[in-house]
Amino acid sequence: MDFLGAGIAWLTDAAQWSGAEGIPNRIWEHVLISGIPLIAALLVAVPVGLYIGHTGRGALFAVSLGNIGRALPSLGILGIVLPLTLPLTAGTDIPLGLPPTLVALFALAIPPIVTNAYVGLREIDRDLVEAGRGMGMRESQLLTQVELPLALPVILAGVRTSAVQVVATATLGAVLGIGGLGRYILDGISQNDDGQLVGGALLVALLAIITELIFAGLQRASVSRGLQPQRRAFELAGQAPGPPA
Amino acid sequence: MRPDEPLIRFDWIARNLGEIGQRVGEHLVMTLVAVGIGFVISFALALAIRRWRSLAGPVLAVSGVLYTIPSLGLFALLIPITGLSIVSAEIALVSYTLLILVRNILAGLESVPAEVSEAAIGMGYTPWQRLWAIELPIAVPIIVAGVRIATVTTIGLVTVTSLIGQGGLGYFIVVVGIRQFFPTAIYVGAGLSIALALVADLALLALQAGLTPWARARGTAG
Numbered sequence: 001m002d003f004l005g006a007g008i009a010w011l012t013d014a015a016q017w018s019g020a021e022g023i024p025n026r027i028w029e030h031v032l033i034s035g036i037p038l039i040a041a042l043l044v045a046v047p048v049g050l051y052i053g054h055t056g057r058g059a060l061f062a063v064s065l066g067n068i069g070r071a072l073p074s075l076g077i078l079g080i081v082l083p084l085t086l087p088l089t090a091g092t093d094i095p096l097g098l099p100p101t102l103v104a105l106f107a108l109a110i111p112p113i114v115t116n117a118y119v120g121l122r123e124i125d126r127d128l129v130e131a132g133r134g135m136g137m138r139e140s141q142l143l144t145q146v147e148l149p150l151a152l153p154v155i156l157a158g159v160r161t162s163a164v165q166v167v168a169t170a171t172l173g174a175v176l177g178i179g180g181l182g183r184y185i186l187d188g189i190s191q192n193d194d195g196q197l198v199g200g201a202l203l204v205a206l207l208a209i210i211t212e213l214i215f216a217g218l219q220r221a222s223v224s225r226g227l228q229p230q231r232r233a234f235e236l237a238g239q240a241p242g243p244p245a
Numbered sequence: 246m247r248p249d250e251p252l253i254r255f256d257w258i259a260r261n262l263g264e265i266g267q268r269v270g271e272h273l274v275m276t277l278v279a280v281g282i283g284f285v286i287s288f289a290l291a292l293a294i295r296r297w298r299s300l301a302g303p304v305l306a307v308s309g310v311l312y313t314i315p316s317l318g319l320f321a322l323l324i325p326i327t328g329l330s331i332v333s334a335e336i337a338l339v340s341y342t343l344l345i346l347v348r349n350i351l352a353g354l355e356s357v358p359a360e361v362s363e364a365a366i367g368m369g370y371t372p373w374q375r376l377w378a379i380e381l382p383i384a385v386p387i388i389v390a391g392v393r394i395a396t397v398t399t400i401g402l403v404t405v406t407s408l409i410g411q412g413g414l415g416y417f418i419v420v421v422g423i424r425q426f427f428p429t430a431i432y433v434g435a436g437l438s439i440a441l442a443l444v445a446d447l448a449l450l451a452l453q454a455g456l457t458p459w460a461r462a463r464g465t466a467g
Binding site for chain 2: 002003006070071072073074075076077078079080082083164167168169171172174175176182185186188189194197198200201202204205208209212
């Protein structure tokens with residue numbers, strides 16, 4: 001267990017806690033590198049998923065997108081995008097690894113959100129929607145006042161899958177030379193520095209688990225108040241988790 | 246990378262067919278070993294959970310946490326113990342299969358109707374005979390669904406093991422492609438990895454059809 005001691009010694013060394021290569025800054029970089037593509041993916045994927053779920057048009061697309069998303073290796077996407085964005089960064093100050101990382105994370109985050117938004121809307125008891133329609137609700141009211149509140153926990157389950165996957169994959173951005181917590185792991189390997197290696201790994205694991213817990217909490221809190229007694233049923237019907245990255 | 250470097254150099258592919266084939270083989274073996282060991286462990290865990298219900302919470306919680314840890318982080322935690330080795334790679338790959346396999350094996354066995362199990366008991370089947378001859382065949386579709394997800398996921402994760410000196414097709418993506426700025430190798434590695442995932446998925450679907458001939462018979466009759 002020497003290596004755990006080395007990791008903890010590294011983590012508790014004051015020298016690691018300041019400056020551009022310090023832990024706070026690396027965590028901040030990691031959160032930015034993950035957060036920006038996740039928000040961008042939400043802006044695209046939620047409307048698309050809601051449209052497919054509400055109209056039923058493009059259902060096959062929503063389902064196959066989820067399956068394809070699983071087959072795409074995260075490292076592979078990073079690599080595939082790199083040569084395509086190189087002309088953008090040539091001659092600029094932008095790190096050449098940044099655009100491919102952001103694009104790859106954006107692409108990874110979309111399928112689970114689209115698929116879950118679609119499934120969430122489809123799983124709603126049709127009688128509820130028809131009751132709303134019978135009460136004279138417009139389509140937009142049905143979507144925002146009936147379908148969305150009922151589907152929210154399932155939609156957020158998709159967001160949770162994406163968020164965890166994005167935070168995990170952002171670690172791989174270090175392969176393309178950008179910051180974030182993956183830096184410590186790759187530098188730890190190349191410098192044969194167990195303290196940095198293990199300390200970095202513990203930070204990465206912790207950040208992923210915290211992300212999971214935050215989104216799990218959001219998901220739980222999102223169950224419509226009228227349905228609270230059924231909360232457990234929702235949890236037990238949990239979705240298949242997304243692939244680890 | 247020079248600006249005029251083409252995205253794909255077919256002559257490089259033609260010259261390196263031997264090594265490409267070898268890496269595909271390595272990728273497949275690493276996947277098979279991980280899913281195989283993962284399946285055996287998961288099967289044992291699922292049976293243990295059926296025997297001792299209180300194990301369900303802890304087993305699923307631990308495999309859930311393992312599943313959440315980013316792969317590079319898990320490899321990193323293993324390096325001080327097992328080094329930059331195939332053993333580190335396989336331990337991490339196996340641990341990622343557990344959550345999905347345990348869940349699906351359990352769900353598959355739970356999907357057996359109670360009256361079917363009771364009929365088997367009434368006919369004098371021992372618990373092991375019942376498991377092997379009655380429950381497993383009924384559980385096949387759900388179990389295979391889990392194996393498909395685990396296999397496709399593992400094929401993607403094998404590429405990441407290139408960062409600790411292993412990697413199958415990931416070697417082309419990282420070592421030849423990204424580190425030497427050679428797009429052809431990236432596309433060969435990533436493209437073949439995706440192709441391998443799709444082929445493996447279809448092969449497992451075919452295996453499921455072969456294991457459950459009655460499903461097909463019912464399909465044509467009904």
